Amino acid sequence: MSLPIRPARLIGPLVTLLLLAGAFLYVRAGRSTVAPTGTGPVRGGQLVSSIRAEPRTFNRAVSQDQITDLLNTLTQGRLVRVNRASFELEPWLAERWESSPNGRQHTLHLRKGVTWSDGSPFTSADVLFSLRVAANPKFVLASSLTVGGEPMRGAAPDAETVVVTFAAPSGIGIRLLDQLPILPKHKLEAAFVAGTFESAWNTQVVPADVVGTGPFVLREYRPGERVVLDRNPRYWRKDAAGQPLPYLDRLVLDIVPDQNAELLRLQSGAVDLTQDALRPEDFVTVRRSEDQGALTRFELGVATDADAFWFCLKPEAKKQDRRFAFVRLPAFRQALSHAVDREAFAQNVFLGEAVPVWGPITPGNRQWFTPNLPRYPPDARRALELLKELGLEDRDGNGVVEAADGTEARFTVLVQRGIAASERGAAFLREAAATIGVALDIVPLESGVVIQRMLACDYDAVYMRVLTTSLDPAGNLDMWLSSGSAHFWNLSQRTPATEWEQRIDTLMLEQAATLDQARRRDLFNDVQRILAENLPVLYFAAPRMYAAHTPRVRGVVPSVLRPPILWNADSLSVAGGAGAAKP
Amino acid sequence: MVRWLVGRVVSGAVLVVLASSTALVLTRLAPGDVTTQLGPFASRAEIERTRERFGLDRPVPVEWAVWVSRAVRLDFGTSFLYNRPVSGLLGRAAANTGLLATLSLGVATVLGVVLGLLTGSRPRGWLPALVRAASILLLSLPPLLTSLLLVFVASRTGWAPPGGMTSVGAADADWLAWAADVAWHLPVPAMALALPLAASFERLQAQALADGRDAPFLTAARARGVGPRVLLLRHAWPVSLRPLCAAYGMAVGALLSGSFVVEFVTAWPGLGRLMYEALRARDVYLVAGCAAAGAFFLALGTLLGDVLLAAVDPRAREGLDA
């Protein structure tokens, strides 16, 4: 057999093919040169992160929203810092400290040579001013920075020493000071005295007026577009090699309200990182970019808060409601808990990236998590038994159980609209509850409306993710205590509505005031057990969280807390430094 | 003519006040107010203080009266969401939307009218058929899908940025570089707006031309020996502009008041997006301000349409004077 085509004829196509292959390889090679070279952090360059909302103020003392908190982390300092990755306490503006044996008095020695970004020296007067701001009940810090219900007091023996006194012994101790933003007295005192503190650092402020001791200073804010931050040349911190921090020349926060648009920018490299963990449904898209070398994905860990489902248990509000006769009984809620297969829940709602939980403290909160809680394995028969003991049976055969007087176990469940995982979760719960004859009507509402109804106790049940503010339970007393403003199933009670809430109150107050950490742990384990027995709130699963950034970002230490990456912004750098900055 | 114009302007102003007042009142009556933005468990004192600061503790009629008396002096109150005066926010957003609207309107007009002249004057041939098919396809695409597709193509090919109005580096560039940067960001949102609009202009123009082809005055001109090009451009075209003008007015209004879908998908900081954000947060004064701006531009658009109509069609002019 001979070839019908003469070899000479093949030269043309072959050359073309070779050229194409060469071009392809060239392009690939060109890409790979962008890949990381060298290991040490390079000084210079800019990093772009996206944020989802506009800043409302640059003053953390008057607003506690996420963006203000982030800007505070970036531009201001604190006396001590809780490392967001290791949860260890680190010296910050205070170099060292001594605490009195009764745990009420703490003497902090301030770091020498620290200056504000405008060059004025940082002294104990600034700390005293900040404590005064925090003690003022008009501003948001007052509610979280108290010990035993009283604000902390400060005194300054000299310019470099501050003595902070707690009204009662505190189990959190000096960690509490991580929450105190240290503000410049010379810039804000006049406004504080004049009563214009609220608007002193609003978003129309001249950027140079927002002075701080943080790694970055405000350069520009363009509403609807971005916040630009520059390196604070007077920042006090140095890296291990003695190089002054931060490494970055500039940090840009691009405002992208839509999470889909945000993901798109991340993939195209227009932003280097985002503030939110990836949604489970975005995983597949990010995975593709990862394979192309456009993104680096990493695990943040198990979220420290889980989805919660609860009924309004306020007797005053529900007196007229005949369903309250059984809703208020733990057995009813236990039956519901038996109806939900938490493994399947994790599979369906979080696409498998979640761990089942039986209480509010998830495995993500390593210090306080306990696995030894009463569990309610999926068991429809047991659930129906429990319901029957309460007198709830499907008497008319319509698939919904009812009490002897005909009251059906039918509830509306408020859900935040627009969060896919949340709406999926609600749909899953509806199906699960239906298997034991409890009917749930899901009503997706805007978060504002859900919150309003929640505060007024104008709802049957709510399903949402409640973000806790502090990892230490003593920092969440507003949730644990029956009198607390965030005791969500029955807000702000005058006297504990139930015997077990009373017990939790006692245990938690003791827990908060105990200095011995092992004892605190025991006490809190008891609290968790009481909660899991009485089930005012049902918890199902805590998502395992992932985030992604562009490969040029260096020095990332992921944290399961917010902000997941920018919490150590001063140690972040970009590959190639100034040269690699994107146009 | 002047009286008619004055009358229209006055009624337009009344319309703007009415629309924004309605928006204000309806938003106030809707469940959930701006204090829910403080978070689920904000302290009672903080909520009360915020209500007081934004005048939400007053009854609705009082709040409305105060707002209107300030609004006529162009003081639209303060936005909670942005913590700054509404008028400044509106100005900036309107300018951004205006830029986008001008470009898309320009592109749509040139594309639509020229292609419409082509398809309308020469109904046969593959090129007009192609244009017609493209127009019908574009008109059938939901705006959401058009913008999604454009953004997708832009981000995957890198031909255009994936959204926004300026790049990050534009912060301290000189104005020339800034303008170049904005120009680089413009095409995607502008195309998303211009393409369907160009399609509808093309169809309108083509149909109007075809409708008037057998008008007596054209036959007469043809008989006089006027060449086909002159006949088309000097005789047939001006008369065919009438339906286009009416559509033009609506398009101008709709474009200037901002398209929420396009601005949201392409992250353009314009009026449409501002309005959406405001509504979501129940930021009453910003909502009312946005409604005022939207109503203003829509009224302006219809007025413009009528004026254009009067300019091209003497019959309509007579109708106005009557």
Added chain:
Amino acid sequence: MRPVGVGLVGLVLLAALGAPWLAPNPPDRRFPALLYAPPTPVHVLGDGPALPFIHPTRLESRLERRFSEDVSKPVPLRWFADGVVVTGDPVGGAPLLLLGTDGYGRDIFARLLFGARVTLALAVLAAFGAALVGAGVGALAGYAGGRIDAVLSRLSEFVFVLPGIYVALSLRAVLPLVLPPGTVFIVLVAVFIALGWPVVARGVRAIVLVERQQDYVVAARAAGATGVRILFTHVLPAARGHVVAQAALLLPAFVVAEATMSFVGLGFPDTVPTWGTMLQEATSVATLESSPWTLAPAGAIFFVCLGIQLVLPDLRRVPVELEG
């Protein structure tokens, strides 16, 4: 082109009417192992030519949405079984998913068919109502003229500039928390009519204004015909084309508006599939890449619009937007 348009619209209507028989799976049935599953490939070539058959879909990685066909087990399609035209073996793990599944693991094709019923009924009814009200108001304004015309014109302008979302927002506030689908349907039709009529009225008024100057109308009046008679027998027929065209253009606008309304809480519960709510779940650039089949409702809207555009050849083609 017109037959194509008629064919398209007819096809969609047929699909909507025949939904219970055409959908291989019930629209609210969840396949928990098949979240975001791609469309099931239908094979006709096995070891040789064969009757159409499918393979069971196997989940490889839930998070990465990787699925594979279990080629060892061909499952023949079952025709005219279970009360539907064609289906796979849903119980045996081999459901026939012509357009894949959504984030809940529900059959998108089935939801599309059932959704077409609600969506199209809603849009058609609302467009019809808006056309009726709009034609009436426009004719009255154009024919009566003077003060009545001024008031009605201003009213239509007012409705025109008032974004529908405000109306929906405040309406939601006064309605009970849990709305049965029937109530939602009626409320939405009413809202759409209230928002849509000015679009029709403007044009009708302009046409009536021109027509009543026409010689034949003047002649009729001289012959002693009453105003109402003239309006209905002479003037309004001239506006018929316009009314039909505008109503047809309102249709797609209402389909999209249904999604917007559900965004402020005035929507159907998630147990009732509609194109608008389906579209809302799929609105992101990422889905274009990772699960393009979830954008099927957008495609359906496109075909309906295309059909309408083709059926009505001389439309005044200005797309109507009721988004804001």
